[in-house]
Amino acid sequence: MTVTLTDTVPPSTAEQLTGVLLGPEFASEHGFWQRLISTEPFRRPAGGTPEERLDLAYERLRILNRSIDSGARLAADPRGLAALHEWLGAVDPALTTVAGIHYNLFLGSLLDHDAARRDLSDYLAVRRIGTYLCTEVAHGNDAAAMETTATYDRARDGFVLHTPHAGAQKFMPNTSPAGGPKSGLVAARLTADGTDHGVRLFLVPLTDDHQALPGVRIRRLPARMGSPVDHCLTSFDHLFVARDALLETPEEDGPAESLTTSPAGLRSRFLTSIGRVTSGRVSMSACAAGTARATLAVAVRYGDHRVISGSRGTGPVPVNAHRTHHGPLASAMATVFAMSLLHRRVLDRWEGCDEEGREEAERLVAVAKGWITWQARSVIVQCRERCGAQALLENNGMTELVTGVEGAITAEGDNIALYAKAAADMLLAGAAADGPPGARRPGPGPDAPRGPGDLADPRFLGALCAAVEDIWYGRAERRMLRATGADRLERWNAAAGPALRAVEARAYREAAAAYAEARATLPEGAARERLAELERLFAVEWVARNSGDLLAAGLLTRDQVDALPEITEELITSVAAHARELADSFALPAELLADWPIAGPGYADAYDDPEAPWHDRPAGSPQGAR
Incomplete structure (x- = not known):
């Protein structure tokens, strides 16, 4: 028996970068995705009214469901x-929205609670579509204050759901x-x-x-801007809904009146009820990173194909040849890689955390969701x-993504609210660990570089990123300390x-x-x-954006800032030279x-x-000839 050995083709540069991304x-x-x-069912249709596109999204949901095991x-x-x-x-923002709600918020919450005692077959077969009603007109990020009521009816052993006023209507x-x-x-x-x-x-x-x-x-x-959900x-x-409409965990199974009502118990139960929001935030980061990659890939390709007149004495050149065109795309490429890598870092940390590290992992999920979706918009x-102007036309795919990312910025917690909570938590954690506010970070932390290093050294650049975070936290703590006599809101x-600003710097540090x-x-x-x-x-x-602060802290020299x-x-020149190869690493299907x-x-x-008449003329015929 003769065995012929053949050389294995090594992965290309783009393929290696795909593995990293x-x-x-x-x-x-x-x-699979x-x-x-x-x-064919997921190819882009030509035109269609908003209602037709909505119907298509739900039809695709059923096709998707039949395709998974x-x-x-x-x-x-x-x-x-x-x-x-x-x-x-990047394919269908409306489908992405309804699929995320059905599988994550709806089915996921059922599975996290008491799915064992329910027949989920209609939902698993998408004979009934699941949705999630939390936000109210008057209560968004303060969902714990919602006013829709479910009053226990002892005689019928069930609950009466009621909306007391317009502000308590479930929103969106x-x-x-x-x-x-x-x-x-x-x-x-x-x-x-x-x-x-x-x-x-x-469950209603x-x-x-x-x-x-x-x-x-x-x-x-x-109608909402963007996808037609x-x-x-x-x-x-x-x-009236029956007693089994209430989702319960095994330890809560029992008469409604016997449930714990301590403040700690109420908060814990609420957080359990909305626990799928964290997974939703991870998904929003993923969606933003994916749509940003797709948009950037299209822009890079278009810049190579779109030809304009060159300078005097030269022939036509692609618009990507101009620094004014490829410069912003090169910066965007560095940001998109950062977004994708940060998303995967956060997903790994959140999925692998134990109970002790869960709070910090969920905080990082929130910070990443805010930063990644904001960067995606930019x-x-x-x-x-x-x-x-061509990118303003729906058939070129970008308009839905421009508006769709706005939904991701707001979904699963507005970005500003997420940043504010993360900032408050980290300030309080620092105060608890190191004494009163202001005592922890008067400036760059102990891991900051002790003097100017080499701007070609990624370790030095990483240390500078960490120092920016410390500088802004130090400022926040000192301002809080000066407001000691004020009430909580004023502080x-x-x-x-x-x-x-410190939370933003945390995101940059994690991405670096x-x-x-x-x-x-x-x-x-x-x-x-x-x-x-x-x-x-x-x-x-x-x-460079923070060079003044780093110079003042003695971490950069004037020559380095210059x-x-x-x-x-x-x-930018180096990155732009390989922009097409970098875009190919996104592995977008042809x-x-x-x-x-x-x-x-x-x-x-x-x-x-x-x-048009140009189809009737022989090639090379003068204008108007037949």
Whole structure:
């Protein structure tokens, strides 16, 4: 028997970078979704009214559900949910929204509570679509203060759901009959015999195929910018639901009046009820990173294809040849890699944390969600502008992504609210560990560099990123200390400005660390060089933004501050030279890119007029000849 040995083709630079961006388990974690969006049902349709696009989103949800082996397994898999959002977000934002709600918020919450005693077959087969009703018109980020009530009816052993006034209407759930019958998990304040038992979740049928069920009132909200999801106002008029509508954990199983009512118990129960929001925040980060990558890939390709007149004496050149065009895209490339790497770092930390580290992991999830979605907006808007008027047309794919990222910024907690809570928590944690506010960080922390280092050294740049965070926390704590005699709100207001800057700096520090970890996984060679250039550009631009503070702290010299613009320009030149290869590392399917005309060299053909006279003239004929 003769055995012939063949050489294995080593991975290309783009393939190595794909493994860094999307993780070592790319094939198992992302391959399914990459293939799914390449299939015909997920190709971009031509035109369509908002209602037709909404119907398509729900039809795609059913196709998706038939394509996976188990909806329950997907709902229980945070990495699978994140990957769903990372790939579907650029294809169909409406589908991504309704799928995220159905699998994560709805099915996930059922599985986290008492799924063992329920028949979930209708939801797993998507014969009934699940939705989630938490936010109220008057209560968004302060959901713990919601006013929808669920009053225990002892005689019937059930609950009466009621909306007491307009401000208590559930705001923006996808509760209309569009897409088929729906049930919802309704967050409501449970009361029994006049005692408040906190906010709980209740499983409530909402619609049949055509209309809201008795006791449920549903009204469509005005059209929302972006994807055409059926956002609604939903209210309840003394709707009775049976005892088993209440979601309970095993330790809570029992008569409603016996449930714990201590303040700590009420808060714990509320956090348990909305626990799936953390997974939702991870998914929002994934969606933002995925859509930013797709938009940037299109912008890079368009810049290579779009040709303009060169300077006098030269021929036409692609717009990407100009520094004014490729510079912002190179910076965006460094940011998009940072977003993707930070998302994966946070997902790994959150998924792998134990109970002791859960609070810190969830705080990092919140910080990353805010930073990544904000960065995605900046990147997507910049890419849209680089593609000119054509990017304003729906068929070129960017308009939905420009508006869709705004939804991610608000979903699962407004970014400012998430930053504010993270800032307050970290200030309090610092005070508890190191004494009164202001005592912990008078300036750069103990790990800050002890003098100017080499701006070509990524370790020095990483230390500078950490020092920026320390500087802003030090300012926040000192301002809080000076407001000692004020009330709690005044003390927070005194510290809030620099504290939010510190949270932003925390995100940059974590992203810089994610870059360093990723670089360490690559062997010497082109892929490592490309990633190192991106890493350094990302860090240098952030250091330049904070160079005054770092100079004042003695961590940079005047010569280094003077050198930062030149270093930045050199790095932009290096990154721009490999922009197409870097965009290829995003591993976007050819079918997806083919659906966006400006992503291809023949983009002008999308505007051709088949009945125009130029089709009747022989090639080379003068204008007007027949």
